[in-house]
Amino acid sequence: MLINKMLKFNKMTIAYRGLLKTYHLPFSKWRNPAPINRGTKPARMNIRSDGDETIKRGFLEVPNSCINKRLARILLSCLMMFGVWGCKKLTYDDAIPVVQMTSVTLISADSVAITGAVVSNNGDGIQYEGFCHGSDPNPSINEQQIIFETSSNSFTAHVFVQQDSTYYFRCFAANSFSYGLSAPMKFTVPHAKPAIAPCALTNMILTDNGTTNTVDNVYSGTGYASYGVWGLEADCNAGNGPAIRMSFNKLPTNGAYVTVDNAGTFTGNNSPTEVYVEYVNFNTYSMQSGDSVYVAQNANKTLTFSFCNLHYTVSGSKFTDSGKFTTN
Numbered sequence: 001m002l003i004n005k006m007l008k009f010n011k012m013t014i015a016y017r018g019l020l021k022t023y024h025l026p027f028s029k030w031r032n033p034a035p036i037n038r039g040t041k042p043a044r045m046n047i048r049s050d051g052d053e054t055i056k057r058g059f060l061e062v063p064n065s066c067i068n069k070r071l072a073r074i075l076l077s078c079l080m081m082f083g084v085w086g087c088k089k090l091t092y093d094d095a096i097p098v099v100q101m102t103s104v105t106l107i108s109a110d111s112v113a114i115t116g117a118v119v120s121n122n123g124d125g126i127q128y129e130g131f132c133h134g135s136d137p138n139p140s141i142n143e144q145q146i147i148f149e150t151s152s153n154s155f156t157a158h159v160f161v162q163q164d165s166t167y168y169f170r171c172f173a174a175n176s177f178s179y180g181l182s183a184p185m186k187f188t189v190p191h192a193k194p195a196i197a198p199c200a201l202t203n204m205i206l207t208d209n210g211t212t213n214t215v216d217n218v219y220s221g222t223g224y225a226s227y228g229v230w231g232l233e234a235d236c237n238a239g240n241g242p243a244i245r246m247s248f249n250k251l252p253t254n255g256a257y258v259t260v261d262n263a264g265t266f267t268g269n270n271s272p273t274e275v276y277v278e279y280v281n282f283n284t285y286s287m288q289s290g291d292s293v294y295v296a297q298n299a300n301k302t303l304t305f306s307f308c309n310l311h312y313t314v315s316g317s318k319f320t321d322s323g324k325f326t327t328n
Helices: 069-085 263-269
Strands: 023-026 059-062 098-108 111-120 128-134 146-148 154-160 166-174 179-181 185-188 205-208 211-221 230-236 243-248 255-259 274-281 283-286 292-297 303-314 317-326
Touching (some): 098 179, 098 185, 146 154, 211 317, 243 317, 263 274, 274 303
Antiparallel strands (some): 023 059, 098 111, 111 154, 166 179, 166 185, 205 211, 205 317, 255 292, 274 283, 292 303, 303 317
């Protein structure tokens, strides 16, 4: 997706502003100029009056306003001497952006926030920014690439990762010349501990506002997501009682998840640490924002969900659910 523009440019640059009428002298003539005959206009010099004061297509352009050819010769001689002894030779690296990785932060059991920064754009505006990462210590720019059409000094992305795994992250930024790529930053994802609700609960029991219901079946998978990418439905009393539905933006793993009461907000946030929960009993009610659902991964690869206080409102009255259940 990123287009690498390999721009060939001159190795020597001089900017001299404010004196003479514009003369052009090819770079190849700087060190060994042909003699200039007094009183005649050299064929190899081209007088312009367009006010352009930049170096373009291999010519040194000396700005406006004196007609005195003798002074012109003196100035050109000085500039040629400067070109021999004092001019910095630019390299390809002098034109491309300079970037660096600034942080990799664990935000859930299996996701991280990565941040990069533009140290210098080297005088040319940034057009693209992004990241690449992999298990190789020196990932290429094309590996697991994330790219933004932005030009901020600092940029961040969220990346899903696996527990007990080591990753190497690099950031990049591109201008009209090409792209600059940072040194890799190493990060090892720890194994998260199972999360259990901090209250006394019995597995496969849902308590709705003081009324106890037995959870008979817990159906889960991508096909049970009302929103997001993975969901579950816990049915009570052989399908004749209430039910709890949960939607996640990823396959849940060990950790605590925060409820969001609006499906549109939940979908728009696409946060790996949020969960959308509904209580279903004839009607469907969304659980309020800010409550917690705890997830524990079991040795047999099932998942246990627990919560102490999930709240929903019916006609202005607030109800509370607690419960614990394990996927089939």
